[in-house]
Amino acid sequence: MKFFLDSAKLDEIKYAYNTFGIDGVTTNPRHIMLSGKPFMTAITDIANWIKEEGLEGVDKFPVSVEINPHLTDTEEMLKMAREVAGISPNFVIKIPAIEAGIAAARILEKEGIRTNVTLVFSPAQAILPAKNGSLFVSPFIGWKEANGEDCKQYIKDIVDIYKNYGYYGKTEIICAAIRTPKQIADCAVAGADIVTTGLAVYQDCMKHAYTTQGLGTFCDAWDATAK
Template sequence: MKFFLDTANLNEIEKYSHIIDGVTTNPSLLAKEMKSSSQNDLLKKICDTVKGPVSLEVISQNCDEMIKEALELSSIADNVVVKVPMTPDGLKATKKLSEMCVKTNVTLIFSSNQALLAAKAGATYVSIFVGRLDDIGYSGINIVKETAKILENYNFDSEIITASIRNPMHVLDAALSGSHVATVPPNVLTLMFNHNLTDAGLQKFMDDWRSVKNNSNNDL
């Protein structure tokens, strides 16, 4: 499974560049980082830093305006993927952009029916927001499982992005459920590296090594 880092922070992207396959952003994440540079400058820096796909989101709601904005975003770099919302106009735009060979990420998907519609429209990625579904008492991972089966049944080219990830278990469940990608916030990715037994084992190795070294010095 591929990992996309869910951030617009260049330091975080560089920190995890050895493990991530791409990046996803949104207007909220970008707003936090635009302190000393323009949006386009920041987006170019992100696309230069990441070799894999970088999802950049349109803010327009009308199909024609989405397409115009999508073409502007896709001109920033070859690895740009345009995020469009799961709306009737969004899927119209997705279909037309697909025919223009512009890669798309249909976002804010909360049902397998929505994912099916996005795949039929030619979406490169379908983003299922599991955390937000869990927040209201539904199983987001079940939607991922259903969508994986649908895509397999009909040989759709779309890939599933498990989004709105809250914790490492969401990542594990996504991997077990057939998701192609998990878009992971930096804090969750950090938690995935850590385990108390790893820390304890490393500490034991270091303590034993220091003991052996001290004994060797005492023998001199």
């Protein structure tokens, strides 16, 4: 399973890459806002860091960048997508799962610009992006589970549909808006390719009360051992 960092903050991206070996980054307009930088500066800074690290290439370290969410016309979406894609070979264009977005993603993929169809909330929405060759599809988990839904079956259904039609592994399933380590484990059990979440959730993955307790026990034993 691949781990992507859901952030446009360069210090967090560097930390998560060096500490956890994250495999890529996803951003959205909210993350850009939280970076405190204008859109073009935030994504250019990430592109420059990729170059410095020698990670150039969408296969090495994909970075999803969402186009202006106000755009609902395919031609306008294409114009912005091409401009953003020209900044870095690592950029994957994030497009909303709406009719105009599917049309744009289909054309971009034919041009060799990779796409991530986002804001997916049902298995049915996940089918057309795969049929049209998008690199990623992003079903959101946290937003649904915060409203009382259990997403295990929803992810499993997408995985099963992709397996039924040969999309599995071609269009990779990014479980997005992950809020807890338990959700990461659920997505892994269901067969999702990727999870994306913030730094704090990856840090929480490595915390367990018994690990802390066990370290205390072993420290006491170490200190009491005859020298």
